Amino acid sequence: MTTLSEAASKAHLATHGVPFLPEHIVADADAAAAAAEELGYPVVAKLNGAAIAHKTERGLVRLGLGDADSVRRAADELLAAARPEDGEVSVLVAPMVRSNREFICGVATDEQFGPTVLLGVGGILAEAIADVSLRLAPITRADAADMIDDLATQALFGEFRGEAAVDRDGLIAVLMGLSAAVTADESIVSIDLNPVLIHHGAPVAVDALVEVAS
Amino acid sequence: MSARITDDQLDALFNPRGVLIAGASTHPGKFGFVSLHNLLASGYQGKVFATNRDGAEVLGIRSVADVADLPDGEIDLVFVCTPASYNPELLRAVAAKGVKAAFLTSAGYGEAGEEGRKAQDELIALAESLGVLIAGPNGQGVVSTPAQLCAQIVAPYPPAGAIGVASQSGNFVSSFMNWSAQTGVGISRAVSAGNAAMVTVPDYLGWYAGDDATRVGLAYLEGITDGRAVYERFRSITPDMPLVVVKGGATAGGAKAAASHTGSLAADDKVFDGAMRQAGVNRAATVEEAFEAAATFATQPLPQGNRVVIMTTAGGWGVVTADAIHNSSLELLDLPDDLRDAIDEHLPPRWSRNNPVDLAGGETRDTVPTVMRLIAEHPDVDAVIYLGLGIQHNQGRMMERGAFYPDHGLERIVAYHERQDRRFAEAAAEISEATGKPILCATELATADPLNSGPMAIRESGRLCYGSGNRAVTALDHLWRYVSWRNRHLDGTVEP
Numbered sequence: 001m002t003t004l005s006e007a008a009s010k011a012h013l014a015t016h017g018v019p020f021l022p023e024h025i026v027a028d029a030d031a032a033a034a035a036a037e038e039l040g041y042p043v044v045a046k047l048n049g050a051a052i053a054h055k056t057e058r059g060l061v062r063l064g065l066g067d068a069d070s071v072r073r074a075a076d077e078l079l080a081a082a083r084p085e086d087g088e089v090s091v092l093v094a095p096m097v098r099s100n101r102e103f104i105c106g107v108a109t110d111e112q113f114g115p116t117v118l119l120g121v122g123g124i125l126a127e128a129i130a131d132v133s134l135r136l137a138p139i140t141r142a143d144a145a146d147m148i149d150d151l152a153t154q155a156l157f158g159e160f161r162g163e164a165a166v167d168r169d170g171l172i173a174v175l176m177g178l179s180a181a182v183t184a185d186e187s188i189v190s191i192d193l194n195p196v197l198i199h200h201g202a203p204v205a206v207d208a209l210v211e212v213a214s
Numbered sequence: 215m216s217a218r219i220t221d222d223q224l225d226a227l228f229n230p231r232g233v234l235i236a237g238a239s240t241h242p243g244k245f246g247f248v249s250l251h252n253l254l255a256s257g258y259q260g261k262v263f264a265t266n267r268d269g270a271e272v273l274g275i276r277s278v279a280d281v282a283d284l285p286d287g288e289i290d291l292v293f294v295c296t297p298a299s300y301n302p303e304l305l306r307a308v309a310a311k312g313v314k315a316a317f318l319t320s321a322g323y324g325e326a327g328e329e330g331r332k333a334q335d336e337l338i339a340l341a342e343s344l345g346v347l348i349a350g351p352n353g354q355g356v357v358s359t360p361a362q363l364c365a366q367i368v369a370p371y372p373p374a375g376a377i378g379v380a381s382q383s384g385n386f387v388s389s390f391m392n393w394s395a396q397t398g399v400g401i402s403r404a405v406s407a408g409n410a411a412m413v414t415v416p417d418y419l420g421w422y423a424g425d426d427a428t429r430v431g432l433a434y435l436e437g438i439t440d441g442r443a444v445y446e447r448f449r450s451i452t453p454d455m456p457l458v459v460v461k462g463g464a465t466a467g468g469a470k471a472a473a474s475h476t477g478s479l480a481a482d483d484k485v486f487d488g489a490m491r492q493a494g495v496n497r498a499a500t501v502e503e504a505f506e507a508a509a510t511f512a513t514q515p516l517p518q519g520n521r522v523v524i525m526t527t528a529g530g531w532g533v534v535t536a537d538a539i540h541n542s543s544l545e546l547l548d549l550p551d552d553l554r555d556a557i558d559e560h561l562p563p564r565w566s567r568n569n570p571v572d573l574a575g576g577e578t579r580d581t582v583p584t585v586m587r588l589i590a591e592h593p594d595v596d597a598v599i600y601l602g603l604g605i606q607h608n609q610g611r612m613m614e615r616g617a618f619y620p621d622h623g624l625e626r627i628v629a630y631h632e633r634q635d636r637r638f639a640e641a642a643a644e645i646s647e648a649t650g651k652p653i654l655c656a657t658e659l660a661t662a663d664p665l666n667s668g669p670m671a672i673r674e675s676g677r678l679c680y681g682s683g684n685r686a687v688t689a690l691d692h693l694w695r696y697v698s699w700r701n702r703h704l705d706g707t708v709e710p
Contacts, residue, residue: 106476110485112441118476132479134488136445142702143492150491194475 001189002214005050007092009208013191016184018177019170021204023094032075033068035093042066042096044206047078049089053209064096097204099197100161102126105174105205107137107182107191115182117175119147121156122195129153138183144175164201171196171203187212219413223347224421226314228358228403230290231260233365234313236281236304237295238264238272245319245367246295247272249355253293256364256371261288281307291315293355293365298322298333302340309344316341318351319367324409325352334411341412353408354384357391359401360427375400375676376429376512378422380415382407383462386434390505397660398673399509402427416447423455430511431455432504436462438486445489452494453704456511456696459495460504461486494699496692506685507692509678514652519596520694521547523589524570524683527577527602532570535599535656535683542691543698544597546570553592560584573602579634583641590649597652597694599686603638603679604659604668606631611666632667639671639679654690656680 004012007025014020024035025048036043047060055061060081062074075091082089102122109115113136120132133150135143148157148168157166174196182188189212193205233253239246250264250273263284264277271277278284281304292308294301298320305316323334334351341348349356355366359374368384372394381387384406394401403422407415415433422428431451438444438461451457490497498504522544526532539546549569557571560581566572571589573581590598610631613624620628639655646653659666660679672679680686 104475104479106479108477108480110441110480110482112438112482113445113485113489114442116480116485116488118480120479126475127478130479130481130484132484134480134485135492136442136489139492140703146491146702147488150488190477192476 001211003050003053004210004212005048005052006046006055006208007048007090008050009191009210010205012210013177013181013193013205013208016177016180018174018181018193018205018208019202020208021095021097021199021206023092025090025092026075027090028079029072029075032091032093033071036065036068036071039093039095043071044094044096045071045074045078046092046094047082047086047089048092049082049086051085051087052089055207094206097197097199097206099199100163101156101166101198102195103156103171103198103203104132105178105193105196105203107178107188108134109189115188117144117147117179117182119151119171119175121151121153137179139175139179141172141176144172144179147175148172160198163198166198166203167201170201174203174205181210185212189213218342219347219417221421221424223314223345224413224418226290227317227347227349227356227405228363228421228425229361230315230363232263232289232291233258233260233363234263234265234281234284234289234292234308235275235295235365236265236292236308238266238270238275238277239295240266240270240272244295249293249295249319249365249367250275252355252364252366252369252371257362258364259362263289281311284311287312289313291317291365294318294320294351295367296320298330298337298351301337305337305340305344305346309346313346315347315349317349317353317356317365318408319353319355320350321352323351324411334409338411348412349405350408351411353406354387355406357387357401357404359403370395372404373398373400375402376427377401377432377508378419378425378428378430379404379432380407380418380422381405381434382410382415382436383434384408386501389501390432393502393505397509397678398676399513399678400676402429416444416451419451419457420447423451429455430508431457432508433457433459434462434501434504435459441486441489445493448490448493448495452696452699457493457495458498458504458508458511458692459490460498460501491699494696494703496696498692503688506678506680506689510652510654510689510693511696513677514654514693515646515650516697517596517652517690517694518650518697520544520698521594521596522599522690523547523549523595523597524599524601525573525586525589526570526600527573527575527582527605529566529572529574531601531656531683532566532572535601535687536570538684538687542687543694544687544691547594550592550594553588553594556588557585560588582634582638583645586638586641586653587645590645590651590653595651597690598654599683599690600638600642600653600655601657601683603642603655603657603672604635604663604666605657607635607667608659608663611663635666635668636671639668640675642672643675643677652690652693654678654680654686656683656686658682
C-alpha cells in the first residue's frame with residue numbers, strides 16, 4: 001500500500017467532483033506568505049508529502065495563522081520538521097475553516113463486499129460514537145441520500161449552534177465523487193476525507209488521503 | 215441464479231410429480247422412516263416410492279432394493295437418506311429414471327473436513343454432468359404447501375400461506391414453521407440449504423420471486439462467503455418481492471485498510487447492514503421479528519404513506535404504542551378536524567379527541583367497527599393499529615369458568631362478549647381489504663389465550679394477531695421502510 005500526498009489526493013478526487021477549497025502548494029516561507037495574502041487570513045499551513053499520513057500526530061498542521069509573519073514562521077518550522085523518510089515535501093496553505101460540526105467521508109475495501117463508501121459523524125469521538133452508514137460502490141444519488149438519513153445524529157444536519165443547515169446536495173456530491181473515484185480506479189484501497197467541515201452550510205473536506213495498492 | 219441451476223430443476227424440487235425416498239427405514243427413529251412418514255402424513259398427492267436395502271414394506275409403501283426396478287419418468291425428486299459413500303451410485307441410477315432434483319440429508323460432506331469437502335465437490339460435479347439439482351447436503355428438508363409436500367426429517371408441516379422460507383440453518387426453518395403453525399400465518403415453500411453446495415439461500419429466494427404462491431421471502435443467513443454476489447442477487451429480487459433477512463454471526467473478512475480512519479469505522483456488520491439497505495432488504499434483529507415482519511408482508515396491504523392512527527380501548531396501551539411510533543420511521547397522525555368531528559358523533563365527550571384514539575370505555579355495540587371504519591377511510595390515514603381486542607371475551611371466559619355460570623344472565627352476556635370480539639376482528643380484516651390499508655390488531659391474548667374469540671377470528675382471517683402494540687409497530691415499520699425504498703429507488707412504483 002502507498003499513499004498519495006494530501007495535495008495529490010485532493011487533486012485526484014477533485015477530478016471526480018469532490019469539492020475542495022482553493023489552496024496553494026509552495027516550496028518556501030516567502031511563497032507561503034504570498035499564498036496567504038491571496039487567500040485572505042486566517043489560513044492553515046501543513047507539511048505536504050506522499051509519505052506523510054498522520055500530520056496531526058506529528059504536529060505538522062498549523063491552524064489560525066493571522067498574518068504574513070506567522071505564516072512565514074510556520075512554513076519554516078514545518079519544512080525543518082521534515083524527516084528524510086518523508087521524501088520530497090512542500091507546504092500546503094489553505095483558508096482556515098471554522099466549524100462546530102465534523103463529518104468523516106471515505107472509501108474502505110471490504111473483503112466480502114469490495115469497495116464501500118462511508119459517511120459518519122467525525123471528530124475525536126468518531127470511533128467511540130460509531131454513527132456511520134455505508135453503501136457498496138458504485139452508489140446512486142438515492143443511495144447517498146439514504147446514507148444521510150441513516151445516521152442517528154440527524155440534529156447535525158439542521159441549523160446547529162448558529163451555523164446554517166447542511167447542504168444535502170453538497171454532501172451527496174462528496175459521496176458520489178468518492179464512489180466515482182473508487183469505481184474508476186480499482187487500485188484505490190481506501191480514501192479518507194477527515195474531517196469534512198460544514199462551512200456556511202457547504203461540506204468542505206479540509207484533509208484528504210488516498211491509499212492505493214502498490 | 216447460478217448458471218448451472220435451472221428453474222425447471224427448482225420446479226422439480228418444489229412441485230414434484232413423484233417423490234422417491236432413498237434409504238427408507240423400518241425403524242421409526244431413523245431419518246429414512248421419518249421422512250417417508252412426514253411425506254405421507256402431510257397428504258402429498260403425487261406418487262411416492264421408496265428404496266430399502268431389503269426391499270421391505272414401510273408405512274404401506276412397497277420399497278425396492280434396486281432403483282432400476284422403479285418406473286421411468288414418474289419421479290422428479292429423490293429425498294436422500296443414504297450414507298454419503300453410496301450417493302454417487304444412487305445419483306447415476308435416479309438420473310437414468312428422469313429425476314431432476316435431489317434433496318440430500320446425508321452428512322459427511324463439506325461440514326466434515328478435507329475428505330468430506332472432496333466428496334462434496336465430486337458429488338456436485340457428478341450431479342452437474344447428470345443435470346440433477348442437489349439441495350443440501352446435510353440439510354433437513356423441503357416443504358411446499360401448494361404441493362402438500364413435507365419431505366423433511368423433522369416436524370412440523372405448516373399451514374399453507376404466502377411466506378417463502380430459505381435458511382442456512384435447518385433449526386430456523388423449524389422455528390419459522392412452528393410460528394406459522396402457532397399463528398396460523400402460512401408458508402408457501404420452506405427449505406434448509408444445508409451445506410448449500412450447489413443451491414444457495416439467494417438461489418432459492420430468486421426462485422420464490424417468480425413463484426405465484428409466494429409474496430415475501432424470509433431468510434436466515436450466516437457465514438456469507440461472497441457478499442457482493444449476495445447483494446447483487448438480493449437487489450435483483452426486491453423489486454418483485456420483499457425480502458426479510460436475519461443474520462447470525464460475523465461475516466468473514468471485514469475492512470483491512472489499516473491506514474485509514476474510514477477502514478476502522480467500517481465494521482463488518484455496518485457493511486452488511488448498508489448492503490442490505492442498499493438492496494432494499496428488510497433486515498430484522500431477531501428471528502421472531504423476522505417472522506412477524508414476513509407474516510405482515512404476506513397478509514397486509516402495503517401502506518401508501520407512514521401516517522398511523524392508534525385506536526385503543528384503554529389509555530396505557532395507546533401511550534406506549536405511540537412511543538414506539540415516535541422511535542420508528544412511522545408518524546403518529548395529528549387527528550384531522552373532520553375526522554375528530556366524525557368520531558365525536560359516536561363517542562361520549564370523554565374520549566381522547568386525538569391520536570391515539572382512546573375510546574375511554576365509551577363503546578356501545580357498534581362503536582368499534584364504526585370508528586375503525588371512519589379512521590381507515592380518512593384520506594390522511596395510511597394505517598391503523600387497534601389495541602384492546604379480546605377484553606370483552608376475556609371477561610366472558612372468566613364468567614364461563616366461574617361458579618355462577620350460566621345463571622344470573624351470564625350465559626347471554628358471555629355469548630355477546632364472544633360475538634363482539636369476533637365482530638371486531640372480522641371488521642379489521644374487512645375494512646383493511648376494502649380500504650387497501652394495513653390494520654394491525656395487537657393484544658397479548660394472542661398467546662395468553664388463543665381461544666379468545668378475538669385472536670381466533672384474526673387467525674381465521676389469515677392475518678397475524680400481534681402480541682403487543684410495540685410488535686405491531688415494528689412490523690408496520692418494516693412495511694413502510696420497504697415502500698420508502700421502492701419510492702426512492704424504483705421511481706415510486708408501489709404495488710398494493
